[in-house]
Amino acid sequence: MSVRVWRGVFGSLVLSALVAAPAGGATFPGVPVGEGTGQGSRVRATPLEDAGVLIAAARAGTAGIGFGPCAAVEQLPSYVECGTVDVPVDYAEPLGRQIPLTVSRVRAGGPAAARQGALVYNPGGPGGSAMYFPKASRWPEWKRIAGAYDLVGYAPRGVGRSAPLSCQDPADFTKSPTQAPTEPSASYKQERIARAKAYARGCARHGGADLRHINSLNNARDLEVLRAGLGEDKLTYVGSSYGTYLGALHAVLFPGHVRRMVLDSAVDPAPDKIWYRNNLEQSVAFEGRWADFRAWVARHDATYGLGTTAAGVQHSYELARARLAHEPAGGKVGPEQLRSAFLQAAYFDDYWPRRAAALAKYLKGDPSALIAVAAPDPEEAVEEENGNAVYTAVECNDAPWPTDWKVWDRDNTALARRAPFETWANVWMNLPCAYWSAPRQQPLDVRTAPGVLPPLLILAAERDAATPYAGSLELHRRLGGSVLVTEQDAGSHGIVGGSNACVNGHVDAYLLEGRTPVRRASCAPHPQPDPVSLDQRAVERERALPPAV
Template sequence: MTTHRSRTLLLILCAATVASAFTATNTGAASAQAGDGRSPAPALDWQPCARPDLGGPAHQECATLPVPLDYSDPAGPRLSLAVSRVRSERPAERRGVLMVLPGGPGGSGVQRLTQKGPALQKSVGGVYDLVSFDPRGTGGSTRAACELPADDRHLTTLRSWPAPTGGIDANIDRSRRTAELCARNGGPALRSFTSLNEVRDMELLRRALGETKLSAWGTSYGAYIAASYAQKFPHRTDRWVIDSVADPNPERLAQGWLRNTSQAVDDRFPDFASWASDPDRATDGEGPRLAETPARVRQLFLDLAARLDGSPRASTTPGVPLTGNRLRQALHTALYSDGNFPALAKLIDDARSTDPSVRPTLPPDVAGPLPDADAAVTIAVICNDVRWPRGRGAVDSYRRAVRSDRLAHPLTAGFPANITPCSFWKWDPAEKPTRITDRGPANILMIQNRRDPSTPYFGALKMREVLGERARLVSVDGGGHGVYLGTGNTCANRTVTDYLLTGVRPRRDTDC
């Protein structure tokens, strides 16, 4: 549920304060059984994130949180997490900590706080301490590497896009190779990258902050983490916002999330097609008008992707041509926000140009490989969380699923149903995923776009169903991924802000 993100200056600053690998040194309170809820919590040594020589957000503080590599061995080796905070601007009216949880797996909480902190602090009037952390494996926290070759770290290979013919032999080989390299090179740290450990790390951070309860705003994968925390530590939750959440089925998790992408993209694409066929495109300068009707935009895209399958077009990135799958992946990423539509339209327009000197400019997420550590955590979490189908029979079932999915959903060409390294993973899950239920306080506010290309509305309804009276759902008649402070929907922003400030949710599920 995430794409490649560029590194920010703040990540560099925070990384400078964090050990890059776990250590077996046990010191002070941090050496106690950190996960048992009874021993002293580790202390946080807050330092300014800004540095005179580099610069950085002067209002933001950074610290390091030591966490157990393995919570069943709390006195054993430890990892380090990068933590960041924006203090309340109104200490006399401070009402606690609002935890900001990023998407992923693989998203940086420190970066998310840097991006969203100013708008969030303004929205809630500065009455919260805003806190976030880089989950293990990301940003300035302890990292791990699988040592994957660069060709295997492109988003179009990590996401198992089938060959132009629909064949998946290359995906099978790459998935097997990736699983073997991660097992050989990832070490104990990679094995510890799980959703449940992120939840436990969040609880340890709560204790280190000295807070009785937390409020939270989790988006995308962060919304799943927030829901899991609310299930495991319900008495530690105050005002809880889960934004753009996926189906929580504990038997499938990421496999289900991937499978749902086919329909999610189909549901979202008409927004882009309507925009790209609007007559105003011819004069407003926001992007080329691609066709006269939405239906023609869709056919144009499908025809162009098929043509690029057979004859990739040279791009402005040396050695990385625009292929059909890179175009399809660029589409999926662009559908996350209406603000991406002009760049996508230009990419399509350049790719169909009859002028051979025109070279399309690839968006960053498809222009090159991810760093190895970023690829490693993205793979490891989804494979460590739950057991995926394995063996020869599973491989055959993926072939059938891809054939069927390509026919039903040509925009995504079978990738959501395709095989991943998880089918060759060398470790079984250490524990069962959290089963989210309706048992717990009624303090959860869900907010969801009806046309989300990554965490579709029909998946969010599954979360709404299992939470029962614990939750209220705000359904937004819009498209894109991420609602609060992301789409400009005044009704949605006001509803979430009012809840964070007053603790009062809508009396029933509502629409915006």
């Protein structure tokens, strides 16, 4: 790598950073690579990258973020303002080509004397955008926090209008109907291998030399630059799902710039879990959450008529799968679209009543409700493909993956025998990483001793499937001085600002006053949906309407 001479204030920053950095660059300790895992070429942080963060943050702090009206494409209300902050494509070349990250904000609504700064949110993914987050200022659960903080969202690198990445034509990516065999044949597996290879080639072709720079370490560095651009000495942050891993990386890399962090539904940050083994464990957890949903539907058989036992509900689901394989609903909803719709129910129990009702109506001959919840929306195709492209790039770049299909086939064939609902779909989503051309990183060993960081608040639902509870326990163990709040016997993914008043009380106390439980706390689960009461409320609303004329 060539060394560029930087002058002025940026030059003095890079010089001091180079003097302070250890010879040979910073290394990220990881774990031994397991059997069949291709190591590929590895990316290491260098003194130039460490210095590059200082340069980019100093520049952002000087320039600030010029907020103004949001672009119409963001579809945000007029009370939200938008701007951009520049981050380097490559932190080893901090004065080289820049990516303008789009940022959204609503100012704190309370008295000026009560303002505590900016609160930055990342919803996870990777590949998710938080540009919508300022709208939370109008939600009751966020009212007190929105009075004290500017609510700030942003689109990470590669996402939305932040130098968007695409790997495939969006229309092809969302093409339907498609199959979803739980026991794929050898020929089907070969077809999916070919598709994974083509997708990886598409990412390499469209991403070019920039592709390697879409990774979690750069996302954490970008977060540090955003902090500076907002004029904050220290970061106050809420991250959900993948956003917890991003927040943890930032905390380990920049511990002196952390004020408060809420890490909600945590990814297991152990280097040997990033990301292949995390996905295996996720498939197991989804099977458990799918069982929770079926048990709930069975308890409400009087409403849905899908079976009085979880096994009976499974039979109804399989009957729908078989029918859709033969004749897709509306020509759009096949077995894969059915699975995807019910996967959403495994994320959020708010989805349970509508999904169960759609399945019941379909089996009785009315496909309209199922089409409404399961058919791809052409207007969302670009956003969905973009999100998947960034997800793939980050996960493939972050860590070694098995490069031998036999390893994937062995591990997931065994797993699918006890977790058939999501296992193979998870494989197909991640399989491009087996054929990835960009260099791989060795994951950072996320770990801090007590006293290095202020207390960080970790939130977790015990039966969360997308980020299994064990991951929150591991993150709590690794971040010295962190505090864990558990919603017991519940499984919604992402519980901050949800329907559990106990959880929200802990978040409010932490963000507004800096108060936390001593080390751990538990909250009773939020109530599961009640379709009877939902139906009753619908009747009451209808009665309250004026008569039709």
